[in-house]
Amino acid sequence: MSDDLEKEEALRLEKDALILDVRGQICPDPQIAAKIALGSVESGKLVVIYTDHVDAVENVPNGVKDLVSRVLVWKPRRGEYKIFLWKK
Amino acid sequence: MEANIIMFELVFSILIGLGFGIFLQKGRFCFTSAFRDFFAYKDTRVLKGVLAGILTMAGGVGLAYYLGAPADRFWLPSFGLSSVIGGFVFGAGMVLAGGCASGTLYRAAQGYLHFWLVLGFTVVGYVSFAALFEPVFLPFYFEPLQVFSGASAFLLVPRTLAPLVAGGAIVAVIAAYRAVALGARSVIPAALIGWISAPPVHYLLPDAGKHAVEVRRPKNVYSIMKGGWNTTICGAALGLLASIWFVLWNTWSVTGPEVRWVGLALSSVLGAAYVESQPYWGGVVFAAHGVTVSLDMVMLVALVVGAFLASLWSSEFRIRKPVRKRLPTIVIGGLLMGFGARMTPGCNISNAFGGLGILSLSSAVATLGLLLGIYVTTHWVYRRVGCAI
Numbered sequence: 001m002s003d004d005l006e007k008e009e010a011l012r013l014e015k016d017a018l019i020l021d022v023r024g025q026i027c028p029d030p031q032i033a034a035k036i037a038l039g040s041v042e043s044g045k046l047v048v049i050y051t052d053h054v055d056a057v058e059n060v061p062n063g064v065k066d067l068v069s070r071v072l073v074w075k076p077r078r079g080e081y082k083i084f085l086w087k088k
Numbered sequence: 089m090e091a092n093i094i095m096f097e098l099v100f101s102i103l104i105g106l107g108f109g110i111f112l113q114k115g116r117f118c119f120t121s122a123f124r125d126f127f128a129y130k131d132t133r134v135l136k137g138v139l140a141g142i143l144t145m146a147g148g149v150g151l152a153y154y155l156g157a158p159a160d161r162f163w164l165p166s167f168g169l170s171s172v173i174g175g176f177v178f179g180a181g182m183v184l185a186g187g188c189a190s191g192t193l194y195r196a197a198q199g200y201l202h203f204w205l206v207l208g209f210t211v212v213g214y215v216s217f218a219a220l221f222e223p224v225f226l227p228f229y230f231e232p233l234q235v236f237s238g239a240s241a242f243l244l245v246p247r248t249l250a251p252l253v254a255g256g257a258i259v260a261v262i263a264a265y266r267a268v269a270l271g272a273r274s275v276i277p278a279a280l281i282g283w284i285s286a287p288p289v290h291y292l293l294p295d296a297g298k299h300a301v302e303v304r305r306p307k308n309v310y311s312i313m314k315g316g317w318n319t320t321i322c323g324a325a326l327g328l329l330a331s332i333w334f335v336l337w338n339t340w341s342v343t344g345p346e347v348r349w350v351g352l353a354l355s356s357v358l359g360a361a362y363v364e365s366q367p368y369w370g371g372v373v374f375a376a377h378g379v380t381v382s383l384d385m386v387m388l389v390a391l392v393v394g395a396f397l398a399s400l401w402s403s404e405f406r407i408r409k410p411v412r413k414r415l416p417t418i419v420i421g422g423l424l425m426g427f428g429a430r431m432t433p434g435c436n437i438s439n440a441f442g443g444l445g446i447l448s449l450s451s452a453v454a455t456l457g458l459l460l461g462i463y464v465t466t467h468w469v470y471r472r473v474g475c476a477i
Contacts (some may be wrong), residue, residue: 024411026186026195026202027121028128028469035473054198054404055116058316062131079199079406 004072005084013084017046022056023080030056031063038067038087049083057081097383100336105387107329108340109394112194114402115322119188119436123179123462127477128470132269137323138441139265143258144324145340145445148331150254153242163339163438164238167450170230171432175457176464178428178435183465185421186414189342189435192425193388197395202410206422213426214347215354221368221430229431241447257447314402330442337383339446341438342391343429345384347373355379368430432457 005013020037022030030051037047049060060083061071070086111117115137122134153159182188185206187195192210196203217225241257242250330340351373355363360379364370399405410418429435432454434443440458443451467475 024409026200026414027118028124028186029411029414031125031128032470032473052406052408054195054316054399055118055121058116058133059121059125059131062125062133063129065129078403079408 005074007074007076010074010076010082010084013046014048014082017048017084019048019050021050023050023052025051026053027055027059028063030060034060034064034083034085035067038064038085041087043087045087047085047087049085050080051083052080054079054081057083061085097336098386100332101383101386102390104329104333104336105390106394106397108190108326108387109194109197109391109396110398111317111322111325111329112190112391113198113395113398113404114317115319115326116316117194117319117322117326118191119440120182120186120191120462123459124183124466124469127463127466128475130476133319137319137326139261139323140320141323141327141330141441142444143261144327145330145334145442146254146257146327146447147251148328149334149446150242150250152331152335154247154250157335159243161334161338162240162243162446162448163341163443164240164243164448165433165450166234166236166238167453168233168235170233171450171454172457172460173229173233174428174430174432174434175439175454175459176428176461177424177431179458179461179463180465181421181424181426181428181461182436183421183462183469184417185425186417188437189346189425189429190391190437193342193392194395197392198399199405199407200410201408202414202418205410205415205418206425209419209422210346210426210429211350213423213428214350214430216423217427217430218366218368218373221372225431226367236450238448238450240449253447316402326441327445330445333387334442334446337387339438339448340442341384341434342388343435344438345382345388347430348382348385349388352379352381352385428461 018037018041020033022033025033030049030053034047034049037049041047049056051057051060057073061068064085067088068085069088070084072084074082074084076082116134117137118134119138121131122138125131125133126135149157153161178188182191185192185203187203187206192203192206196207241253245253333340351363351369354369363379364374396405425435432439434451434454436458439451439454444455
């Protein structure tokens with residue numbers, strides 16, 4: 001899958017983000033974790049969901065669509081995805 | 089001559105199976121997500137795919153039957169309260185396990201050890217059910233509850249009217265979906281004006297909720313081939329393949345050939361004669377074709393291979409280790425799916441996809457049970473954050 005972000009940009013954004021490592025977890029745990037995390041941060045903050053679950057790339061953004069203003073996906077390596085969620 | 093026909097059928101079964109696997113994987117076609125995430129936050133991504141598939145298959149089956157496909161291709165088991173209970177058990181199992189019959193297979197093919205385990209416990213469920221069939225399920229479950237004869241809307245009318253039946257079903261379902269998604273007034277435009285003035289897919293199956301999110305996805309041929317595919321289009325493709333499969337073999341099923349593989353494996357250990365003598369294995373599972381490798385079993389293997397190849401191509405294959413805290417849901421979910429698939433009978437594919445595609449009454453009742461099981465279990469699983477529906 002093609003990335004929305006270049007590696008340098010992704011790593012730069014990550015420095016100021018809440019990163020959740022949910023690798024190994026499958027639906028619906030990543031969505032639930034994302035929802036709880038977004039509830040715990042201030043507006044405008046970036047939450048990164050680090051997952052290896054293919055479906056999460058679709059299901060996590062859809063699950064929190066009312067809470068976020070922007071979603072980008074970066075693929076650090078084969079079978080791994082980082083979902084960047086900016087809270088509204 | 090006969091060898092050529094067998095070769096032709098074999099090749100076709102493999103090609104259709106590969107197609108099933110590829111579209112399931114590329115479309116991230118998860119039935120659990122289709123209903124669970126619809127209830128949880130009105131996400132219609134896979135639900136639209138399922139509907140597109142059912143309607144495409146209804147059209148394809150209607151045409152095939154009109155053109156002469158034999159009536160025995162319609163899978164119409166007896167039904168009753170047993171279908172609802174069995175569907176409920178399977179639906180609960182698929183939400184707990186995190187995947188349904190097809191979802192478990194295509195994700196096992198992508199390297200998810202979690203789903204290899206689910207598959208293992210589903211097999212335990214099958215074998216346990218078979219052992220309990222004669223003493224428990226036959227007298228106390230099937231005989232009292234599985235009392236109505238199966239029926240299909242297609243078979244209620246003369247063969248020449250089959251396309252009309254399909255057309256009526258398609259219009260009715262689209263109108264109903266639009267009414268739910270957009271409000272009651274949208275029903276009239278859908279039925280009368282049609283889809284000429286708007287892109288057909290978005291007009292016919294609009295999103296239930298608007299996406300207020302900027303999702304930047306670069307689009308060129310390479311990224312499209314390497315990435316995920318539109319779930320609705322994959323659903324229609326699956327429906328088309330299922331229509332062809334209907335002509336070649338029968339109504340599409342996953343747990344059907346799956347349980348036959350289990351029986352075949354058992355027979356290699358315990359002997360075919362023993363397996364055939366068992367009330368469930370011989371009397372139900374292998375009653376039609378005997379203890380052999382039938383075309384649907386070939387299709388199933390090809391499905392797994394297709395999903396595997398698609399994931400390799402997309403760089404999405406990876407051995408993924410399960411998390412320990414999901415172990416209880418793996419065990420219970422797998423067992424419930426094993427039992428549920430036998431108790432209904434059928435799974436999400438044979439009832440909620442194939443069965444609805446052939447407009448089967450028994451599958452409609454089973455799907456009701458399935459949705460109930462998914463609804464209840466979804467509310468339990470999402471209890472920390474709540475559900476939209």
